[in-house]
Amino acid sequence: MTADDVPDLGTVLRELPKVLLHDHLDGGLRPATVLELAAEVGHELPATDAQALGAWFRDAADSGSLPRYLETFVHTLAVMQTVEGLRRVAREAVLDLAADGVVYAEQRYAPEQHLQAGLTLQQVVDAVRAGLAEGMQLAAADGHEIRVTQVLCAMRQADRAAEIAALALANRDVDVVGFDIAGPEEGFGPSRHATAFRLLRDACFPATVHAGEAAGLDSVAQALHVAGAVRLGHGVRLADDVHEDPDGGWRLGVLAHWVRDRRVPLELCPSSNVQTGAAPSVADHPVTLLRRAGFEVTVSTDNRLQSGTSLSRELGLLVREAGWSLDDVVDVQVTAARHAFLHEDERRALVDRIVRPAAAPGTDRPGRHRA
Incomplete structure (x- = not known):
């Protein structure tokens, strides 16, 4: 079934139950919320109305440079330094995702970036948890069942990864389901945080690592072999190790074979990758090549505010x-569900939630003919 077969593609896609694995809490704020919270804390913004502010975030993120892209977070982080600010942002994130038809999402953020007003790391996690719970309750009351969990990030350029890993483990029985390192990729490899990754491996706790976005194959290899990542955040540069022959066959390098053979999922974010220069366009984004070549491809948003x-x-x-x-x-949604940081029985239930409506007769949703 192609887009031409569906008269209202947008509605169909919103109604499809979806799974979102790579979405940054501090990159998904509503512009109006940024304005209101900034006024409360006295933070100066580059625009004074919601529409103009939203446009500024998108324009600033369209620079083609990951460092410039990351600079936009100065303004979102400034309004996420209090319990009230964190709860509101988390609550609204859940409601926005639910309105888009997302049924499971992992919200990632770096607790160490939310301590400027005196909160402790645990207070940050607790505030986000409270906001997510409020959002899930409100969404359910409105008829949208959604589950949202936390992935805690440590910043690559800092030295708190072991502390954040311990924080994730201390909250694993509540709603923290994974660990990540984020920030500037070049020059800040996972070997800097070997203690953290050893702690996580010993505790059987999963990690996804930003890799293969601003840096190449060596960064991907380090994420896998040094950090022990079980998912790759972005991983778009893995396409450098994948080549299509004129006869339609595939030639894969050693690293690409390793990733494909072990079914390591890729958290690909088309619009964001175009903005940061990791891909030339959505039409030519390696996500399509990688999927055709048999990789475990998932699709995510990265930062909904910056990418609009x-x-x-x-x-x-x-x-x-x-x-x-x-x-x-539909297939990439099932793939995402199968690689969520949940236990296997929960993942199976999530897959069923996606494919059950896709198999129901008498409707026009995507993939409905697929049993």
Whole structure:
């Protein structure tokens, strides 16, 4: 089923139950919320109304440079330094995701970046947890069942990774399901944080690592072999190790074979990767090549504010600009569900939640003909 077969693609994609694995809490604020919270804390913004502010975030993120892209977070982090600010941002994130048809999401953020007003690391996690719970309750009351968990990030350029890993483990029985390192990729490899990753491995706790976004294959290899990542955040540069032959076959390098053979999932974010220069366009984004070559491809938003996007929009861009079918869209949602940081029985239930409506007769949703 192609986009031409569906008269209202946007509605169809929003109604499809979706799974979002790579979405930054501090990159998903509503512009109006940034304005209100900034006024409360006295933080100066580059625009004074919500529409203009939203446009500024998108324009600033369109620079083609990851460091410039990351500079936009000065303004979002400034308004996420209090319990009230964190709770509101987390609550609204859940509501926005639920309105987009997301049924499971992992919200990642770096607790160490929210301590400027005196909060402790645990207070940050507790505030986000409270906001997520409020959002899930409100969404359920409105008829949208959604589960949202936390992935805690440590900043690559800092030295608190072991502390953040211990924080994640201390909250694993509540709603923290994974660990990540984020920030500037070049020059800040995971070997700097070997103690943290050893702690996580010994505790059987999963890590996803930002890799293969601003740096190349060596960064991906370090994420896998030094950090022990079980998912790759972005991983778009892995395409440098994948080549299509004229006869339609595939030639893979050693690293690409390793990733594909072990079914390591890729958390690809089309719009964000275009903004940071990791991909030339959505039409030519390596996500399509990697999926055709048999990799475990998932699609995410990265930062909904900076990209002016949603998961439905990202999937719609792939359908309209990269030639994806609606079956492709359903399949990558199932792949995401199978690689969520949940226990296997929970993942199976999540997969069933996606494929059950896709198999129901008498409707026009994507993939409905797929049993």
